[in-house]
Amino acid sequence: MPDARAExxxxxxxxxxxxxxxxxxTIIERNWRSGTPRGELDIIxxxxxxxxxxxxxxxxxxLGVGAPVNGVTPQKLRQLRRLAxxxxxxxxxxxxxxxxxDVVGVLIGRGSSPSVVQHIPGVVV
Known part of the structure; x- marks a missing residue:
């Protein structure tokens, strides 16, 4: 069974x-993995x-550690460019x-509360 983080x-x-x-x-691909450079593209x-x-x-x-989109660092964006x-x-x-x-942050809802989505298109890499 996958751990809670993976879920x-x-x-x-x-x-x-x-x-x-x-x-x-239109979703072309999800969870594409590369060996070199090592990493994954979530959605193409x-x-x-x-x-x-x-x-x-x-x-x-x-939101204990901030909004989900705040987890995308400049280093992660550089890695995304290489992977792309x-x-x-x-x-x-x-x-x-x-x-x-683009960056999409998802705050997962609890119970009957819907998840909240924040979409930032065209992030400068």
Whole structure:
């Protein structure tokens, strides 16, 4: 059984994928892993304007350590850029007229409370 952290992350990614799909993005791939550079892209999507969207998802159960989006550091954003470049090289068949990086934070609701989603499109990397 996955640990609580993995369950929170997976649930947050599911919420984020539904949120993005409901706003017209097409999910291309989820949880893509690279060996070099080592890491993972949570969600790769296509925006309605044709741009490729690399999405980092952060999920939390509480605000004890701050909003979920605050967990995305400048170092993480640099890693996302390297991973995105690797993904693009490995998928030349997928056109990418433009690439943007989005962050989605999910505060997981308790009981009947819905989860709260914060979407920051076009984060500067």
């Amino acid at each position: 929170v992350g997976r649930f947050g990614e599911d919420v984020a994928a539904r949120y993005l799909s409901d706003r017209g993005l 999507a296509r925006a309605p304007d044709g741009d490729l969207v690399i999405v980092e998802v952060k999920a939390r159960r509480t 470049n690797t993904w693009l090289r490995e998928h030349p068949e997928i056109p990418a007229p433009g690439v943007r990086f």
